[in-house]
Amino acid sequence: MAVLEIILVIFLVFSALMAVYFDEELISIIFLSIFSLVLTALYLLHKAADVALAEAVIGAGLNTAIFMSAISQIRHGDSD
Template structure:
């Protein structure tokens, strides 16, 4: 269980770095959604299911849909 937590935290750090480095906004949103889902799993492993459900619903669900809607109305690539 401890090894799983370490792997997930390393994945979170890599996702955060990848979101900051990417120039394609849609890719950044997808990576951010993966970050939110892994964060929800971590909350679940920390025995906080209410926070995990909120993170999955708001962080990975609603926020991702809103970001994609905004990107569809603007340019996809950042300068």
């Protein structure tokens, strides 16, 4: 249990850093989605099923869709 938790936390920090590191918005959004999935696994490991369900649905599902539609709108304008 503890080993799995440590692996998940390391992967969580890794995906958060990668989401900040990349300049491409699409890759950042995909890493945020991975972040939410790992966080869901951590919540489930700590027996918080309600929060895990909310995180999976909102973080991995809805946020990704809304961010995708947002970047598809800002892609048309020229940015630095």
